[in-house]
Amino acid sequence: MSSLLAFIRRLSTCNNPPEMEKAPGPLRFGVLGAARIAPDAIVKPARNHEDVVVTAIAARSQDRADAFARQWGIPKAHGGSGAYQAQLPNSLHCEWTMKALAAGKHVLCEKPIADNEEDTRKMFAFAAEKNLVLLEAWQVHFHPSLQRVKELADDLGPIVNMSTYLGVWNSVFFLKDDIRFNYDLGGGALMDMGPYPINCMRFLTAHEPSVHSASATLRTEKIDEKIETHLSFGPDAIPATITTDSHLAGWGPLGLLPRWIQMVLRVECKEGVVEWSNYVLPHLYHSITVYPKEGGQWTEAAYKRRDGEGEEWWSAYRYQLEAFVDKVRGRQPSVWRTAEDSIESMKAIDAIYTKCGLPLRPTSQFIL
Numbered sequence: 076m077s078s079l080l081a082f083i084r085r086l087s088t089c090n091n092p093p094e095m096e097k098a099p100g101p102l103r104f105g106v107l108g109a110a111r112i113a114p115d116a117i118v119k120p121a122r123n124h125e126d127v128v129v130t131a132i133a134a135r136s137q138d139r140a141d142a143f144a145r146q147w148g149i150p151k152a153h154g155g156s157g158a159y160q161a162q163l164p165n166s167l168h169c170e171w172t173m174k175a176l177a178a179g180k181h182v183l184c185e186k187p188i189a190d191n192e193e194d195t196r197k198m199f200a201f202a203a204e205k206n207l208v209l210l211e212a213w214q215v216h217f218h219p220s221l222q223r224v225k226e227l228a229d230d231l232g233p234i235v236n237m238s239t240y241l242g243v244w245n246s247v248f249f250l251k252d253d254i255r256f257n258y259d260l261g262g263g264a265l266m267d268m269g270p271y272p273i274n275c276m277r278f279l280t281a282h283e284p285s286v287h288s289a290s291a292t293l294r295t296e297k298i299d300e301k302i303e304t305h306l307s308f309g310p311d312a313i314p315a316t317i318t319t320d321s322h323l324a325g326w327g328p329l330g331l332l333p334r335w336i337q338m339v340l341r342v343e344c345k346e347g348v349v350e351w352s353n354y355v356l357p358h359l360y361h362s363i364t365v366y367p368k369e370g371g372q373w374t375e376a377a378y379k380r381r382d383g384e385g386e387e388w389w390s391a392y393r394y395q396l397e398a399f400v401d402k403v404r405g406r407q408p409s410v411w412r413t414a415e416d417s418i419e420s421m422k423a424i425d426a427i428y429t430k431c432g433l434p435l436r437p438t439s440q441f442i443l
C-alpha cells in the first residue's frame with residue numbers, strides 16, 4: 076500500500092512539478108509547434124528549472140498558438156529567446172533547426188532529429204560552425220534507469236544478445252492523420268520508435284550496428300506499420316533483434332480490444348539477463364529485472380541519479396533539460412549526447428529502410 080502511494084505521489088509530481096523561482100537572466104525558450112508532446116517535453120520541465128523560462132510558442136495557426144499560450148501560461152513574447160525546442164513533424168526538424176541556428180539560438184530538437192543521415196550531418200555541421208548547442212531530444216539517454224541497466228549488464232559480463240518488441244495499438248494512441256503515418260512529414264513506425272532501441276543498444280554495447288536483414292509490413296506505399304530487423308553490434312557481432320510495431324493486433328471478440336503497449340528491452344549477458352520494461356518513458360514507471368544464471372532474480376528501478384542530481388520524480392525530459400542548460404551555460408553536463416550519437420542513429424535508421432527496400436525519408440529541400 077505504501078509503495079502504491081509513493082508511486083502515485085511520484086507520478087503526480089512528475090506530471091505537475093513544483094514551480095521554481097527563477098534566477099536572474101534565465102535562458103529564454105521559444106517552442107516551435109503547439110505539439111502534443113510540448114507540455115511534457117519542455118513546458119513542465121521549464122517550470123521546475125530555475126534557469127529556464129518559456130517565453131514564446133509558434134504554431135501554424137495564430138488561434139492554436141494563442142490557445143496553447145493561454146493553457147500553459149506562456150507570454151508569447153516573440154523574439155529575445157536564447158534557445159528553441161522544435162516539436163515538429165520529423166521532416167520539418169532540419170529546416171527549423173537551421174533557421175533557429177542561423178538566428179543564433181541553441182536548439183533542443185525532438186527525436187528523430189531529422190529525416191535522414193544527410194540532414195542530420197548538415198544540422199550538426201551548422202551548429203558547430205555557429206558555435207551553438209544542438210541536442211537531439213532523445214530523453215531516455217538522460218534518465219538514470221539507462222545508466223543502471225548498463226551497470227547491471229556490465230556486471231553480468233559481455234552482452235551476447237539484445238532484443239526488443241516495441242508495440243503500440245494505433246487506434247488508441249494515434250489518429251488516422253497522425254504525422255507518424257505521413258511519408259512527406261517523415262513518418263513511419265521505425266522513424267518514430269526506432270531511436271529508442273537503436274540508441275539504447277549503441278549505449279549498452281558502445282558500438283555501432285550493422286544491419287543484416289529487415290522486413291516491413293506496410294501501412295501505405297512508403298509507410299512502415301511494422302519493421303523487424305536483425306542487427307549486430309561491434310567487432311564481436313553481438314546479435315540484436317528490433318521490432319517496431321505501430322499496430323499491435325487487438326484481442327477478444329473480432330480483435331477489437333486493445334493490447335497493452337509492449338516496451339521491454341532484453342539484454343542477455345554471459346552471466347545472466349536484464350529486462351527493462353517501459354524503457355521508452357521510464358519516468359512514468361519502469362522495472363529492471365535481473366536473472367543471474369546462478370539464480371536469485373530480483374527487480375529494481377532507478378529514478379534518481381547516483382551522483383545525487385535530480386529527484387525521484389524528475390521526468391527524463393527534466394533530466395535532459397538540466398543537461399542542455401548546463402551545456403549552454405558552459406558547464407559540463409553529467410550526461411551528454413554527441414553529434415555522432417545522432418548521426419549514427421539516423422545512419423542505422425536509413426540502413427534499415429534500405430534493407431527493407433523502402434526509400435529514405437525525404438531530404439529537406441530547405442536552403443539557408
Ligand SMILES: NC(=O)C1=CN([C@@H]2O[C@H](COP(=O)(O)OP(=O)(O)OC[C@H]3O[C@@H](n4cnc5c(N)ncnc54)[C@H](OP(=O)(O)O)[C@@H]3O)[C@@H](O)[C@H]2O)C=CC1
Binds near residue numbers: 109
Ligand atoms: N521525445 C519524446 O518522448 C517524444 C517525441 N516526440 C516527437 O515530437 C515530435 C512531435 O510529435 P507529437 O507531439 O506527437 O506531434 P503532433 O501530432 O502534436 O504534431 C506536432 C506539430 O506538427 C505540426 N503539424 C501537424 N500536422 C502537420 C502537417 N500536416 N504539416 C505541417 N505541420 C504539421 C503541428 O504544428 P502546429 O502547432 O503549427 O499546428 C503540430 O503541433 C515528433 O518529432 C515526435 O517524434 C513525440 C512524442 C514523444
Ligand SMILES: O=C1OC[C@@H](O)[C@H](O)[C@H]1O
Binds near residue numbers: 243248267268355
Ligand atoms: O517518442 C515517442 O515515444 C512514445 C511513443 O508512443 C511515441 O509515438 C513517440 O513519438
